[in-house]
Amino acid sequence: MSGPVIYWRDRILAFTPGESVAHALTRAGIAAFGPGPVGVPRAVFCGIGQCQMCLVQIDGRTVEACLTLCRDGLRVGPEQEINHD
Amino acid sequence: MTKAQVLVVGAGLAGVGAAVELARAGQPVLVADRAPRAGGAIHRQPLPGRAAISSHAARWDRLIAEAQALPIDWAFETKFAGLDHTGTALLSGATNRLMRPAALVLALGAREAVRPRTGWTLPNVTTAGALQIELKTQGLAPQGRVLLAGNGPLLIAVAAQMTRLGNPPVAIVESAAPFAHPLHSLALPLSYLREAAGYMATLIRARVPILTRAEVVAIRAEGTALSVRVETPKGPRVFTVDRVGLHDGIRKNDGGVTACAAVPVLALGDCAEVLGARAALASGRAGGIALARALTNGTPRETVPSTTLVRERAAQQRLARIYAHDAMARLADLPGGTVICRCEGGTLDDLRALGPTPRVRELRLLGRFGMGPCQGRSCGEWVARASADDPGLPPPDTPLGRARWPLAPIAIADLIAATSDTGAAPLPSEGT
């Protein structure tokens, strides 16, 4: 892949400069951003930073995917890392 | 010491309208917005190089050209986290700053209401507004099979915009019967009728089904698709789709900020009263002019009554009658396990466990309603309606009590790193 990319778990996703993390994930068919702390799955709902449903981890911080813009090389993961053991 | 800035929160029609008038009158202004660009919801701007979708683009182009010619400071990708009793405001995000503004203008726009339904928390079920934001920024229709459901003219607008971009929705499911009394619609201002007629022509040409007096009663995940059960006056129907956009009208969004003794606070545009785009711009400008005059002369603020607001208020009341329905009662029929509060996962059963007519304290401390990061902005209406005798009555303004600081979740690291021009230490020192 030429052009700028972000990482979602083991996937590499191209993005358009200025695009939000939520939109880049949505275009790649990723709608479920992981489990939430109280059983409501993390996913885009309001799309404008009001509902706090789209939280993901970026650089060790919990941020709204719908408000955060993609930057080349950004590593994005679920808010809570899923434990597979 | 330089003159303190007026802080305008929100870079949509009302916020930019106010900023322009303030700057023109010589007031220093800082406009903050969570989005990366000015535009707000109505004039959300496309990614660089993509086509603009929003109607009335000329109105926005004129306003932003006016703003760019004036000395206005901008802080994008920045949250307004609150105003404390001393009049100190906290901005967090790309701009991290504690400041003491000369005045605070809230121009936060409207908030979309979505009534809880079975399956409404599934991924790929979003607000219709979120689909519209995606469409406006990408310049493309959201992909896959899309169902739009709920109540209000926005559904038809989003459907028509999707259709024009080549992906018409599978259907529109509308609670009301807006076309049942065409004569009521004729009393709307011509501008409303023209816009609606344009959307309807697009939808009819593309044969998009509009089911009226119909309700989405349940959404289930089926593999990667969603199976949506709809009740219509002619019987039940099931749609298999990829995405669902829900929308049950728009509400004002005061953001929870109350009056502050230390600085003037004023709410303009849709966050004060939902009257739409034309009124938002008029309200922003009028508010900006009045505030500038009050700050310059040290006199109380006097807003001149606006004919635009009066006209738009009448139009909104008429629209509300056209889109009236009695579907709120369906809240009572939802299964007890339906999530009402998305932040804390509170269900209808959790609410019922608090007994009839619970008080705010019980709702918050026992039910944990309104205690999550959205502070009840999303669930307050549904908690109030579901515990009222008649869910159809309008709920109180702040059913779960006043919001507290910070209004939006912020990182402690940002708070510590925030530059302070308040003359005080960057962190409150009490309790250390």
Ligand code: FES
């Ligand atoms: S989708 Fe609501 S905050 Fe991001």
